[in-house]
Amino acid sequence: MSAMIVEDLWQSYRDKQARPPTLKLTLADARRRRRRTDRWALRGVSFTVEPGEMLSVIGHNGSGKSTLLRSLAGIYRPVRGKVTVRGRTASLIDLTAGFHRLLTARQNVILGGAIYGLPRTEVLERLDAVFEFAGLKGEEETHLRAFSTGMAMRLGFSIAVAFDPDVLLVDEVLAVGDEAFKLKCLDKVRDLRNDGATVVFVSHELAIVRSLSDRVIVLDEGQILYEGEPDAAIEAYCAHLGVDVETALSRPLVQQQHLDALDSRWGKRRSRRSV
Amino acid sequence: MIAEERSFTPQTKPRGFSWTGFSVRAYWDLLRALVAAQIKIRYGYTAIGLGWALLNPTLQMMVYAFIFGAMFAPEQAHFRMYLLAGLLPWQAFAFTVNGCASSLVNQSDLLKKAPFPSELLPISFVLNAMITLVIVTVCFIGVLIVRDFPVFDAIGWVLVAMVVEAVFLSGMALLVSCMTVFYRDIEQLLSFVVWLWFFVTPILYPLARLNPLERNVVLYANPMSGVVTTMQRALVEGLGPTASLTASACLATLTFAVGWFVFRRLQYELPKVA
Numbered sequence: 001m002s003a004m005i006v007e008d009l010w011q012s013y014r015d016k017q018a019r020p021p022t023l024k025l026t027l028a029d030a031r032r033r034r035r036r037t038d039r040w041a042l043r044g045v046s047f048t049v050e051p052g053e054m055l056s057v058i059g060h061n062g063s064g065k066s067t068l069l070r071s072l073a074g075i076y077r078p079v080r081g082k083v084t085v086r087g088r089t090a091s092l093i094d095l096t097a098g099f100h101r102l103l104t105a106r107q108n109v110i111l112g113g114a115i116y117g118l119p120r121t122e123v124l125e126r127l128d129a130v131f132e133f134a135g136l137k138g139e140e141e142t143h144l145r146a147f148s149t150g151m152a153m154r155l156g157f158s159i160a161v162a163f164d165p166d167v168l169l170v171d172e173v174l175a176v177g178d179e180a181f182k183l184k185c186l187d188k189v190r191d192l193r194n195d196g197a198t199v200v201f202v203s204h205e206l207a208i209v210r211s212l213s214d215r216v217i218v219l220d221e222g223q224i225l226y227e228g229e230p231d232a233a234i235e236a237y238c239a240h241l242g243v244d245v246e247t248a249l250s251r252p253l254v255q256q257q258h259l260d261a262l263d264s265r266w267g268k269r270r271s272r273r274s275v
Numbered sequence: 276m277i278a279e280e281r282s283f284t285p286q287t288k289p290r291g292f293s294w295t296g297f298s299v300r301a302y303w304d305l306l307r308a309l310v311a312a313q314i315k316i317r318y319g320y321t322a323i324g325l326g327w328a329l330l331n332p333t334l335q336m337m338v339y340a341f342i343f344g345a346m347f348a349p350e351q352a353h354f355r356m357y358l359l360a361g362l363l364p365w366q367a368f369a370f371t372v373n374g375c376a377s378s379l380v381n382q383s384d385l386l387k388k389a390p391f392p393s394e395l396l397p398i399s400f401v402l403n404a405m406i407t408l409v410i411v412t413v414c415f416i417g418v419l420i421v422r423d424f425p426v427f428d429a430i431g432w433v434l435v436a437m438v439v440e441a442v443f444l445s446g447m448a449l450l451v452s453c454m455t456v457f458y459r460d461i462e463q464l465l466s467f468v469v470w471l472w473f474f475v476t477p478i479l480y481p482l483a484r485l486n487p488l489e490r491n492v493v494l495y496a497n498p499m500s501g502v503v504t505t506m507q508r509a510l511v512e513g514l515g516p517t518a519s520l521t522a523s524a525c526l527a528t529l530t531f532a533v534g535w536f537v538f539r540r541l542q543y544e545l546p547k548v549a
Contacts, residue, residue, distance in 0.1 A: 013547055070546070074390040077283050077543040084282045097384035102316050114308035115391050117301045 003086050003167060003198040004049040004072060010080035011067050011222075012038040041067040043222040044081070051087075051166075054199040056209040056230070058237055059219035065202045068219065069093065069171050072200060087166025087198070090116065094171075095156030101145040105136065105155060108144055112159045126162050133188070134158035135181070154181055161188050168192055168199045186212070206234050207249050287543075297392055305391065309399035310406070317403070328407045329414055332362040339479060351481040353511050356419065360507040361478035363411055364440055367404040368499055369469050375400040375448040376455045376462040383549035393545055394538055397448035405441050412437075412506075419510060428513030436505040436516070439524050443498045446530030449538040456549045457541070476503055494519040498526040 042064045049055050057065050070076045071083055073091040098115055099108045109130055113123035131137050134154040144152060161168070168189065186208065193199050203209055209216060209230060216233035218226040218240070226236040238245045297305070318324040336358045340348075348354040375397040379386065382396055412433065419426045455461045473479075475492075476499045482490055494500050494517070501523025505516040 070387065071283070074281055074283055075387060075546050077287055078285055080285060082282065082284045084280065086280045089281075091389050094384050094388040097388040098382070100312060100316060102320060103312055107312060107315065111308045111312050114301070114305040115385070115389055117297045117305070117389075117391065119298070119300045120304040120307070 001051075001086065002048040002084075003051040003053070004200070005084040006045055006047050006068075006072070006081070007083075008081040009042050009045045009068070009071060009078050009083060010040065011042040011064070011071055011076060012040045012079050014038060041222050042071070045219075045222070045224055046081075047217060047224070047227065049198055049200065051198055052193065052196050053215065054193050054201060054213045056201045056203065056213035056216045057219060058203065058206065058209055058216060058233070059225075060241065063219040064222040065219055066093075066171055067222075069169050069200065069202050073169050085167060088164070089167040089169065090160045090163065090165035091169045092157065092160045092171060093169065095160070096149075096152045099144055099152055099156065102143060104141050104143050105131070105147070106140040109155065109159055112156065113163075116160065116163070118163055122163065130155070130158045130162045133162060133184075150178065150181075157185055161192065164195075164197075165192070166197055168197055170199065170201045170203075172203055206237075210234055210249065302392060302395075306395050306399060306402070309395055310402045313399055313403050314406070325407070325410060328366070328411050332359060332366050332411070335362055343479060347479075347481055347484075350483060353424075356422075356424065356511045357507050358478065359415060360510045361476070361503045363408060363415060364436070364502050364506055365473065365476065365478055365499070366411075367408040367440065368444065369473075370407075371400050371404045371444045371448055372451060372465060372469055374404075375452045376465050378448075379452045379456050379545060379549050380459070380462070383546075386546040386549050393542060394449060397452035398445060401441060401444045401448050404444065405437065408437065408440075412510075416510065424511060425513030426510060429509040429515050432505050432509040432516050432520075436502045436509070436520065439498075439520065439527050440502045442531050443502070443523070443527035446527065446532070446534035449534035450530070453538050453541045453545065456545055472497075472499065476500055478503055495522040496526075498523045498530065 045064075045068060047055075057068060059065050067076065069091070070093065071078060072085060073089060073093065074083075074085065075091070075093075098112060100111075103111070106127065109127060110120070110123055114120065127140075128137075131140060134151075134157070136151060136155060139147075139151075147155075170189065189199060189201075190212065201209070201213060213230050215228065216226075216230045217224055218233050218237045220240065225240060226233050234249070235245055238248050241248075318327070321327060323330070336355060339358055340355050344354060351357055378396045378400055379393065385396075386393055416426050416430075451461065451465065475497055477493055482494070482504075485493060494504070501516070501520035505520045508514040508516065
């Protein structure tokens with residue numbers, strides 16, 4: 001039995017900018033019932049994920065990766081199609097959302113756990129484990145306003161993974177904190193997967209994608225461009241973007257594009273060092 | 276983290292309390308966590324904490340008594356106590372309606388982070404306001420006992436009035452919070468609406484001042500009137516409620532039904548739009 005089945009999934013967002021700007025036009029358009037303009041983020045995506053599989057989703061910015069992950073988490077209801085997910089799902093989407101800087105770290109963990117749907121007793125039982133993993137032991141009563149961004153994100157990651165999820169939805173969040181913690185996070189994801197958890201992983205870091213995943217889906221404009229083995233998928237993706245595979249693997253692609261954009265804007269070449 | 280199979284289609288309807296498949300335990304635990312967090316944030320960083328909930332209406336009462344005392348005090352026995360008995364439930368109303376409007380808009384990141392019963396965000400404001408109201412009313416009752424008012428003659432009606440207010444506020448909170456996501460104008464409009472609403476609720480003036488038509492409108496078309504008059508009569512005079520409380524209870528139930536219905540219809544759209 002598959003852990004996840006996505007059948008012909010369509011998702012759209014309302015485009016507020018496309019609304020007529022004046023009251024007169026708004027009224028006129030309301031009469032013609034043309035007020036809503038939809039921007040499609042996913043157009044007919046279908047795939048299945050087997051239990052214990054690690055699937056990565058890559059694609060350029062705005063290709064629909066995050067929308068897909070939120071649909072899998074059940075945050076967005078499909079506009080068309082059907083999504084089925086089996087098992088206890090942890091969504092590592094926005095790690096620090098819902099944290100309040102005027103609450104202590106401990107209070108934030110309790111609130112965060114409750115938002116994931118965990119009973120309070122279970123949260124309290126695993127409180128020590130959460131702080132242990134985040135490397136924040138002894139900081140339980142510190143208010144979050146005294147934490148650095150990285151510390152808060154580590155705490156957020158630790159809450160999500162401390163409760164043995166069957167399905168893990170990871171959105172770009174392994175860019176958490178310093179290198180040491182990043183490796184620890186990757187290890188944790190690998191451990192959960194070795195214990196049988198299903199992982200869907202969205203990332204721009206192609207090197208990580210290649211080393212971790214069993215299968216890769218390349219999204220483009222809300223449709224599946226390629227689905228298959230990591231190496232072949234990365235090749236297809238790079239060919240589509242017109243980027244050299246070796247270059248893309250040796251450094252984060254976003255940073256690369258960013259530098260290129262800066263270069264063209266300032267009209268001078270910067271010295272680039274690979275990370 | 277929900278331990279069951281979940282399927283989502285465009286036709287998926289909210290089930291149980293919510294569409295997220297939270298267990299009843301997890302649902303209450305989330306509500307409790309939200310309310311606790313809100314109370315800690317609201318009062319934990321002030322020097323006198325919950326004292327503000329008591330001080331605010333008292334200061335308001337003193338200002339109103341100073342300005343309108345000469346006009347209304349001769350007609351209304353115990354004018355100051357009357358004012359305070361009305362200002363306490365009013366404070367809960369104003370806090371909830373003003374506060375919950377932005378409760379979903381401000382938490383758009385949270386709505387996109389995980390599937391959870393988002394109706395608890397506005398509902399936590401109501402609970403927060405009601406807990407404050409109960410504490411403040413107990414303090415007020417203490418003052419009334421010391422000053423020899425017949426508090427205990429009709430104390431049960433105070434509880435009834437509070438339940439009616441909680442139902443009404445829940446409906447308002449659900450309605451206002453999700454409508455604000457789609458029409459941001461509502462948040463701006465509300466401060467005026469709450470201000471106007473204060474004057475069509477018999478807190479400041481004796482009802483005898485109104486002509487019969489005005490009195491009927493105020494008493495039977497405004498859900499807050501039944502709550503306020505019941506609190507005033509029960510606490511200050513030791514009397515039972517008038518028919519206005521029945522009208523309030525009906526309007527409160529209706530408001531809750533409408534709020535619940537609208538919220539459930541729009542709930543799926545909130546993470547995308549907010």
